[in-house]
Amino acid sequence: MTHAKWAILGAGAISGDFARALPASELGRLHAVGAREVSRAEEFAAAFGAPVVGTYDEILDRDDIDAVYIGTVHTTHVDLVHQALAAGKAVLCEKPLGVDPDETDAAIAAARRAGLPLVEAFKYRFGPFADRLRELLEGGGLGEIVEVESSLGFAAGSHTGRLFDPATAGGAILDVGCYPLSLVVGVAAWTGRDLEGLAVRAVAGTIGETGVDVSAAASIDLGGASANIRTAIVHDLPRLTRIVGREASLEIPNVWGSRTDSTETATLIRTDGTREEIEVPTVQPMAAEADATIRALREGRTEAPEIPWEQTRTIARLLAQWRGGID
Incomplete structure (x- = not known):
């Protein structure tokens, strides 16, 4: 089976934990890292073995990425979700998806329009x-x-x-x-x-x-x-x-x-x-939440049953x- 290619957006601690987890994934592997500053992405990629680095925009513009994990601060989640969905990527976003209900509803509406998975990352x-x-x-x-x-x-x-x-x-x-x-x-x-x-x-x-x-x-x-x-x-x-x-x-x-x-x-x-x-x-x-996201993508679903949009x-x-x- 061909592994899905993941990009991580954000080079902080939680993103590092996700990068460490991906080798245990059945369906995906780390391919790219994006950060506000390319130097931070380069340091992160060197630590975790990602072959591609860039700014958020540069990573999302690529056509060789299937899904993105968003591990940035809360206030940047929804903007990156919208950008990733518009670029045709499945999205696994750290909790909380939005900082208020309006942001959350807008992100879900964007995923519905795009027909792409959007999963809130409550790992438990x-x-x-x-x-x-x-x-x-x-x-x-x-x-x-x-x-x-x-x-x-x-x-x-x-x-x-x-x-x-x-x-x-x-x-x-x-x-x-x-x-x-x-x-x-x-x-x-x-x-x-x-x-x-x-x-x-x-x-x-x-x-x-x-x-x-x-x-x-x-x-x-x-x-x-x-x-x-x-x-x-x-x-x-x-x-x-x-x-x-x-x-x-x-x-x-x-x-x-x-x-x-x-x-x-x-x-x-x-x-x-x-x-x-x-x-x-x-x-x-x-790794399990990453696989749930890729499984939804491959099966043509926009939601993961573990954390449906109604619950989000x-x-x-x-x-x-x-x-x-x-x-």
Whole structure:
């Protein structure tokens, strides 16, 4: 099978993780790197073995690239998405796709017009554990869902840079809180709830000295169930997620996995007290999301089932409600 040719846009840390992941991909290989400054692209390509370098425009103008991965700061995502789609490339874009619902909707509309895949890169959604979780919830394995609890947070080593900069849409909610919120949206979708009815009902948070949210919590009404999520970039939070149903609950020690390994374990606890340990193989999750993008391209689909556009749009809407409640 001929490997699809990937271009990486952005020469930062997350792009480096994607470049390290691509050799584990079944369907694609790194071909090109684009950056605002060609010198940065050259350094990145030397480190990861990409034969082609250039500015963003130069890379997107090439006809020997099948797909692009966008690993730039949040505020540049949508512009690059539009450019890549207009150039005929499939797109895997780091989360969040847009910094607000309007940006997100416009990007999706552009992908629909182009007839090309656009995938939001929530890496935990790809691989055997994510598939098992969807199957369990879609099949009613927990009974009616009544509660979800999830958190993700860390203590940043420095309170400078894009994470703490309002000009680059920094802050805990968009950078980290999107993970637990996206999981809640997934749970709602996989249990047949109307995503348009989801709403943030209560928020709490702290705005730091640089003007971005540094910690936050939210309660989300799922229609007959509630979800409570937390995030932070100034202190560590548990990575535990609990999904509670009337017949059983699921405890996942680390649903997010890592940038090198997907989640492998969870515990199903039934109301009669019996426990079942769930174990699945791990994969390189960033390679898995890359393959999902290329699979969609080759099958003529614009969406990946792991993170459909309806969920991406709902995540953007709820993120805006959460951020707006703190501002």
